[in-house]
Amino acid sequence: MELLASAALYNILRGPLVWVAFLVFLGGSSYRVYTLLEMAKKEKVIFPFISLKATIKSIFHWVIPFASRNWRLRPVMTTMTFLFHLCLVFTPILLLSHNILWRESWGITWWSLPENIADIMTLIVIFTCIFFLLRRIFAPEVRFVTFSSDYLILAISFLPFFTGFLAYHQWVLPHKAMVNLHILFGEIMLIAIPFTRLGHMFYFFLTRSWMGSNFVGLWHTKDW
Amino acid sequence: MVVKNAPKEVVKEKYVSKDFKEYVRDVIPDKGLDETIARLTPEKIEKTIKAVIGGRSSRIKAVMNTCIHCGLCAEACHWYLSYDKDPTYSPVAKMRMTIWEMLRRDGKVDAEFIKQCARIVFTECNICHRCSMYCPYGLDIAFILGMVRRICFLLGVMPQRQFDQAEAHIATLNQVWLSQNDWIDAVQWIEEEIGADYIDLRIPIDNEEAEVMFLPLGAEPKTGTYHLERTAKIMLVAGVKWTVPGRDVWDCSSMSMFVRDMVTMQRIVRGLYENAARLRIKTMMLTE
Numbered sequence: 483m484e485l486l487a488s489a490a491l492y493n494i495l496r497g498p499l500v501w502v503a504f505l506v507f508l509g510g511s512s513y514r515v516y517t518l519l520e521m522a523k524k525e526k527v528i529f530p531f532i533s534l535k536a537t538i539k540s541i542f543h544w545v546i547p548f549a550s551r552n553w554r555l556r557p558v559m560t561t562m563t564f565l566f567h568l569c570l571v572f573t574p575i576l577l578l579s580h581n582i583l584w585r586e587s588w589g590i591t592w593w594s595l596p597e598n599i600a601d602i603m604t605l606i607v608i609f610t611c612i613f614f615l616l617r618r619i620f621a622p623e624v625r626f627v628t629f630s631s632d633y634l635i636l637a638i639s640f641l642p643f644f645t646g647f648l649a650y651h652q653w654v655l656p657h658k659a660m661v662n663l664h665i666l667f668g669e670i671m672l673i674a675i676p677f678t679r680l681g682h683m684f685y686f687f688l689t690r691s692w693m694g695s696n697f698v699g700l701w702h703t704k705d706w
Numbered sequence: 707m708v709v710k711n712a713p714k715e716v717v718k719e720k721y722v723s724k725d726f727k728e729y730v731r732d733v734i735p736d737k738g739l740d741e742t743i744a745r746l747t748p749e750k751i752e753k754t755i756k757a758v759i760g761g762r763s764s765r766i767k768a769v770m771n772t773c774i775h776c777g778l779c780a781e782a783c784h785w786y787l788s789y790d791k792d793p794t795y796s797p798v799a800k801m802r803m804t805i806w807e808m809l810r811r812d813g814k815v816d817a818e819f820i821k822q823c824a825r826i827v828f829t830e831c832n833i834c835h836r837c838s839m840y841c842p843y844g845l846d847i848a849f850i851l852g853m854v855r856r857i858c859f860l861l862g863v864m865p866q867r868q869f870d871q872a873e874a875h876i877a878t879l880n881q882v883w884l885s886q887n888d889w890i891d892a893v894q895w896i897e898e899e900i901g902a903d904y905i906d907l908r909i910p911i912d913n914e915e916a917e918v919m920f921l922p923l924g925a926e927p928k929t930g931t932y933h934l935e936r937t938a939k940i941m942l943v944a945g946v947k948w949t950v951p952g953r954d955v956w957d958c959s960s961m962s963m964f965v966r967d968m969v970t971m972q973r974i975v976r977g978l979y980e981n982a983a984r985l986r987i988k989t990m991m992l993t994e
Contacts, residue, residue, distance in 0.1 A: 514771075518764055518767060518768060519764075521763070521764035521767060522764035522765075524764075525763055525764055525765070528764065528765075540844065544842055544844070550840075550842075551840070552778055552781070552782065552840040552841075552842065553842075555781055556778065556781070559778070621777065622791070622793040623777040623780040623786070623791065623793040623796045623798075623799070624775065624776065624777040625793070626728060626777075626793040626794065626796070626799050626802065627775045627777065627796075627798045627799060627802050628775060629775075632774075632775050679771060679772065679773070679774055681771055681772070682771075682772045682773075682774055682843065685768060685771060685772040685843070686772065686843050688768060689768050689769075689772055689843045689844045689845055689846075690843060690844045691844075692765070692768075692844060692846065693838060693839070693841075693843075693844025693845075693846065694844065697839065705839075706839040706840055
């Protein structure tokens with residue numbers, strides 16, 4: 483506990499490990515996208531059919547809740563997944579505590595969420611993660627294709643938000659220890675993104691481009 | 707109470723997959739699956755799998771690294787819905803039981819596994835792409851299962867009928883084992899049969915003045931001759947200058963596509979276009 487709450491640990495987590503986490507996240511993600519595009523170039527049947535217009539149309543169509551039929555068929559899942567992703571992405575970016583750190587490090591500031599809103603958004607992430615976990619366990623079509631890696635990436639996404647929430651409210655562990663844990667889990671998540679299926683966050687745009695280009699761009703059919 | 711002459715309860719033999727215990731099916735004999743696996747060796751299987759998916763094409767890689775195992779494709783699949791939402795019929799389950807397992811075991815699977823794969827991708831999926839359309843990421847699940855079909859085809863394991871059709875295309879470039887002479891004979895015989903119905907009713911063969919080239923399915927000259935009859939009548943009444951090709955390729959169907967026989971698919975498409983170029987056609991009209 484002494485180690486966990488120590489300033490020494492904080493300095494490592496807040497200092498060099500931030501660099502490592504972001505470099506691995508940004509560099510690793512770029513590398514993954516680059517290699518996939520290079521592979522696709524060699525395949526010869528991909529790039530000739532890619533249409534930027536169809537890609538954009540398709541991305542918009544699927545990024546709007548209830549726009550596509552499959553989103554409409556599963557309203558609960560759709561609501562949960564959109565809430566989860568929106569809060570997951572925007573809470574860390576607009577959180578006051580994080581913005582203070584950016585200002586400390588780089589002197590840059592931007593708008594912050596009111597604290598109570600940020601709290602609710604964090605709770606949304608926590609509860610939707612629990613929903614996803616229950617889904618994995620109880621829905622037969624999901625259980626059949628659930629492996630340990632699925633539980634792992636769910637945990638990796640869940641823990642930064644859970645520990646962040648606890649740190650803010652100063653529950654469970656001494657504040658400094660919880661903050662250190664939170665930073666650690668956040669960095670683990672960033673580092674894990676290029677190496678796991680959390681990378682769907684950038685692959686989405688490429689795969690959506692393929693399907694949109696084929697069905698909307700080439701065949702002029704509905705994107706469903 | 708004993709009922710006289712009651713029919714004995716028929717207990718249907720069930721097949722339970724040794725790899726996936728939830729996969730339970732009726733036993734359905736098909737020599738294209740049952741007998742052909744006797745020719746397989748583990749080396750052949752591994753070599754074929756690596757040849758098809760070992761290079762990890764970008765599409766396969768994209769699916770493996772993006773599929774978040776959400777199961778939203780399940781309700782897109784009419785097989786899954788028809789079989790009372792049995793999870794082993796969902797598209798992602800079909801991927802799990804075929805290609806994911808092949809990748810996990812690095813191609814080292816046995817002949818029984820290949821037979822199981824063939825059963826799944828040929829008889830429990832018809833590559834309709836509904837799952838691909840309903841996937842939030844736009845992952846081409848049907849393409850992936852098509853690659854498994856290719857592996858099974860290259861190993862010679864397919865439902866017997868599919869096998870027959872694929873071989874017909876390889877040997878004769880049509881799905882019904884007709885030679886070029888058979889095709890011309892059939893067209894001329896049909897033309898004779900309908901000659902009394904209208905004056906000037908013809909089925910032109912290799913007519914270089916034609917603007918439209920009609921391409922039937924293989925079954926038309928063999929078992930569905932009324933289709934060609936009707937097409938001829940429609941063309942006459944519509945006043946269209948048309949023709950059918952007098953040589954391969956005249957059959958616009960491609961059962962080769964169903965087994966992912968890329969080489970024959972190419973031969974078919976090339977043959978159709980070569981006929982169009984040779985006869986200087988403006989429009990190719992396919993029956994389907």
